[in-house]
Amino acid sequence: MQRKQRGFTLIELLVVIAIIAILASILFPVFAQAREKARGASCQSNLKQIATSVSMYLQDYDEMLPMGIQNDWWGTWARNVQPYVKNLQVFRCPSDGVAPDPRWTPWAGPRISYASNGLLLWNGSNWGVQGAMGMCQDWQGKPVRGLAAIGRPADTILVCEKHEKSNLFDWGPGVLISGVNWWDSFSPGLQPDGSRRAAAYPNGPDGGVTARHNELAHFAFVDGHVKAMRPSQTNPDPVRQPQNNMWDAARN
Numbered sequence: 001m002q003r004k005q006r007g008f009t010l011i012e013l014l015v016v017i018a019i020i021a022i023l024a025s026i027l028f029p030v031f032a033q034a035r036e037k038a039r040g041a042s043c044q045s046n047l048k049q050i051a052t053s054v055s056m057y058l059q060d061y062d063e064m065l066p067m068g069i070q071n072d073w074w075g076t077w078a079r080n081v082q083p084y085v086k087n088l089q090v091f092r093c094p095s096d097g098v099a100p101d102p103r104w105t106p107w108a109g110p111r112i113s114y115a116s117n118g119l120l121l122w123n124g125s126n127w128g129v130q131g132a133m134g135m136c137q138d139w140q141g142k143p144v145r146g147l148a149a150i151g152r153p154a155d156t157i158l159v160c161e162k163h164e165k166s167n168l169f170d171w172g173p174g175v176l177i178s179g180v181n182w183w184d185s186f187s188p189g190l191q192p193d194g195s196r197r198a199a200a201y202p203n204g205p206d207g208g209v210t211a212r213h214n215e216l217a218h219f220a221f222v223d224g225h226v227k228a229m230r231p232s233q234t235n236p237d238p239v240r241q242p243q244n245n246m247w248d249a250a251r252n
Contacts, residue, residue: 039094040213043113043161044226046090050114050159051220053084054133063147067136068118068129068176074109076175077116077133077159091170095212096163109170115162115208118176119191119247132158132222132249134176151252153222157234161217163210164201177208179247191247194236206231222249 057066057080066080078091085091093113119131120140127140136144150156160177169175173182178189181202190207202208209231211217216228234246243251 037214040216040218040228043093043095043213044218044228046093047114047159047218047220047226048224049085049087049090050081051224051226053081054158055224056084057081058147065133065145065147066116067144068116068131068133069135069137069173071137073172075136076109076170078112078114078170078175079109093161093163093212096210098163108172112170112175113161113163113210114159115174115189116159116176117157117247117249118189119179119249121179130250131177131179131247132156135173135178145249147222150222150249154225155246156222156249156251157219157246158222159220160231161210161212161219162208163212164208177247192231192233192235193238194232195239196232209234219246221246 054066058064066077067075069076082088082091088110091110091112091114096113116133117131118129118134120127120134121130129135129140129145132145132150134140134145147153162174162177164174173189176189177191179191181190190202192205192207192209194205196203196205196207198204206217209217211231213228215230217231218226218228219234220226236244238245242248245251
């Protein structure tokens, strides 16, 4: 006697497909978060190496921090510390997926994913660097900062993430967070401000910082440690809480 083979009914197939779709909707976000966590670990390692290279630079230059950028826009902090890193890949975050723009390379230098804390402030008569590695230009009263002038190195930002197609190059003011936005597309350099309303980049609470790792960004601090934070946490309220502004290297 021949046994009659029975196949799946349409309803059974639809049930199986629905179960697979549900499982996929549950697991895919988990896989994406795990992948981003791995990329975040690599980014954190990059910033740790950069912070170490700055520390080595300090030892060779009488504890003076590197200049963020010179008058000609070519002498950037990344160029200054690159001999201590000896690997250009360290300057690129694995989560930075902005495609290269052939109109800029190669004359604008290598593409980087990080910007220095180059906060500028007006003191009533001239502009000066209030951050760690700012603009060393002749129109400023105080262009560079020594390690001894930083009262809270463990709470002062040195370098942060910045993934934007207009300023991913080792050239121009895009290599730093200046706190101002004078250079148009060359430097969306506003510092974060937790009291600011949501707005398009870089005018929102995160400023010019990019939070790509599950809404967190990595920050290297002057003392060498690296921490993942929401950008707005680095400056929750510049008016009411100036003592918590991690971009101000002059705090005591």
